[in-house]
Amino acid sequence: MAVASVRPKRRFRQPSVIPGFGLTLGYTLTVLSLIVLFPLAALVVRASGLGLSGIWEVATDPRVFSALRVSFGVSLIAALTASVFGSIVAWVLTRYDFPGRRIIDAVVDLPFALPTAVAGIALASLYAPNGLIGAQLAKVGIEAAYTPVGIFIAMVFIGLPFAVRTVQPLIAEIDREVEEASAILGSTRLGTLTKVVLPPLIPAVLTGFALAFARGVGEYGSIIFIAGNLPYVSEIAPLLIVIKLSEFDYAGACAIATIMLAISFTTLLFINLIQAWSRRRFGYV
Amino acid sequence: MSEAITPSDFPVADAGLRPPASVVTEKGWVRALLIAVAIIFLALFLVLPLVTVFVQAFAKGLQAYLAAFAEPDAHAAIRLTLVTAAIAVPFNLVFGVAAAWAIAKFQFWGRDLLVTLIDLPFSVSPVVSGLIYVLVFGSQGILGPWLLAHDVQIIFAVPGIVLATIFVTFPFVARQLIPLMQEQGTAEEEAALTLGASGWHAFRTVTLPNIRWGLLYAVLLCNARAMGEFGAVSVVSGHIRGLTNTLPLHVEILYNEYNFVAAFAVASLLAGLALVTLVIKSVLEWRYAGDLAASARH
Numbered sequence: 001m002a003v004a005s006v007r008p009k010r011r012f013r014q015p016s017v018i019p020g021f022g023l024t025l026g027y028t029l030t031v032l033s034l035i036v037l038f039p040l041a042a043l044v045v046r047a048s049g050l051g052l053s054g055i056w057e058v059a060t061d062p063r064v065f066s067a068l069r070v071s072f073g074v075s076l077i078a079a080l081t082a083s084v085f086g087s088i089v090a091w092v093l094t095r096y097d098f099p100g101r102r103i104i105d106a107v108v109d110l111p112f113a114l115p116t117a118v119a120g121i122a123l124a125s126l127y128a129p130n131g132l133i134g135a136q137l138a139k140v141g142i143e144a145a146y147t148p149v150g151i152f153i154a155m156v157f158i159g160l161p162f163a164v165r166t167v168q169p170l171i172a173e174i175d176r177e178v179e180e181a182s183a184i185l186g187s188t189r190l191g192t193l194t195k196v197v198l199p200p201l202i203p204a205v206l207t208g209f210a211l212a213f214a215r216g217v218g219e220y221g222s223i224i225f226i227a228g229n230l231p232y233v234s235e236i237a238p239l240l241i242v243i244k245l246s247e248f249d250y251a252g253a254c255a256i257a258t259i260m261l262a263i264s265f266t267t268l269l270f271i272n273l274i275q276a277w278s279r280r281r282f283g284y285v
Numbered sequence: 286m287s288e289a290i291t292p293s294d295f296p297v298a299d300a301g302l303r304p305p306a307s308v309v310t311e312k313g314w315v316r317a318l319l320i321a322v323a324i325i326f327l328a329l330f331l332v333l334p335l336v337t338v339f340v341q342a343f344a345k346g347l348q349a350y351l352a353a354f355a356e357p358d359a360h361a362a363i364r365l366t367l368v369t370a371a372i373a374v375p376f377n378l379v380f381g382v383a384a385a386w387a388i389a390k391f392q393f394w395g396r397d398l399l400v401t402l403i404d405l406p407f408s409v410s411p412v413v414s415g416l417i418y419v420l421v422f423g424s425q426g427i428l429g430p431w432l433l434a435h436d437v438q439i440i441f442a443v444p445g446i447v448l449a450t451i452f453v454t455f456p457f458v459a460r461q462l463i464p465l466m467q468e469q470g471t472a473e474e475e476a477a478l479t480l481g482a483s484g485w486h487a488f489r490t491v492t493l494p495n496i497r498w499g500l501l502y503a504v505l506l507c508n509a510r511a512m513g514e515f516g517a518v519s520v521v522s523g524h525i526r527g528l529t530n531t532l533p534l535h536v537e538i539l540y541n542e543y544n545f546v547a548a549f550a551v552a553s554l555l556a557g558l559a560l561v562t563l564v565i566k567s568v569l570e571w572r573y574a575g576d577l578a579a580s581a582r583h
Contacts, residue, residue, distance in 0.1 A: 115513025
């Protein structure tokens, strides 16, 4: 939550009687630099050694290109699905009271808590041709495991909590009086929902979508077991990084990693823009 | 909106017949439908995979389940996972508290940028998180030749696993505490200092009790991720059985060897950890909602 802050005038920090500023900030900056910034810089240095043309060359390699396309394309569809159902889940959990609501609310965080490898093998065994769901899908002619459909399922699993948890607090904060006013002024419930209730939720839904998308693109553990990892078909970009590394092709691994980092930072920027827009338009994030 | 409004448009007209709340919610059947959609979706996508882990683990009976833990490799994996979490979690705890103190209790230039930088590891793919450590410490890495000359091994050894784990769990404690401590302000610490407490004393007796539930919450989530991390650890581990395999990596190896019962048995241990984490987390949220509030609203 943004705390209204007075901008210090050309002073590094505002005076305070609280001690420990130098110590804690110094420690924070040192650890941050050693653990996060320095290793990330190593990647940037490596990638800049390749140059834009070098990165382009790797990216346009057919196998790399199709892996990137699978990662980004499937993640986009999965994030869309997670957003739609996540919004319904968030609405149901905040607005309606029914038995077991709290337990279901807790279940939403399962993908955060369950190790990705565990989720991965569980999904793979469920959706395999002889698995519980896979067998049913096979009857209607859908092959889930070892195809992009399997990647989609894993990405929905991993992205769902982001979609739910970003929307939920905003639904809780909706002013009921506005809905009453809308109803009293003669709007139908559907009209109230689409014209009064939903528009202020759009920024949160977009943020949840972007977070789920970014997570899906980078996800590894829960996908590789169900994906089958067929080059050109169901091979994801993170797996290709692992493969390049095991072949000691550091340049190739760095190039793919750089492309993925660039996209995830763009997504981050996109989220910040949505939130800035939402602050101006609706007065809150 | 220019049409004439007839009296029948007013839901108020028969307000005496139905509770006033009905104008701010959906019709009964719509509610039932939405609840059904939500429950079926969650059951299918989230609960079923969890149940599968336990069903598959016990598919061949208790004997086969227990046999998975009799292996020395499984013991080694459990030990390494515990050691990794025992280093990474306290490390991030200390960092998180220090960072939150500096960021929440003081106003300084570049504070927002600092918060963004601390959050960075959450937006990096786990595989890339592992890769960057290989680029620094690997044999072809920046420090590679120096490490080789001094016979220090980090990649494909325990230190690399610990470092990668610290990286992926880096933001947990800080991002939980910063909004909480910002909301609490500095008045109580200032009072303690005015009354003659030393800075450390004020922190221990005033700040720490204020943030304890938020801190416990963050440590819980940090620990779950530290013990369960797969992608980043997989890249730096080298998969040496009995030496650099954590529990999630052990699960992968067993699964790829088609030893499904053992894979799911070991996975059930991690799923149990996830369940315990979720239960404690939910209890904390229900009981201490106020003490976690600042972050819960985030």
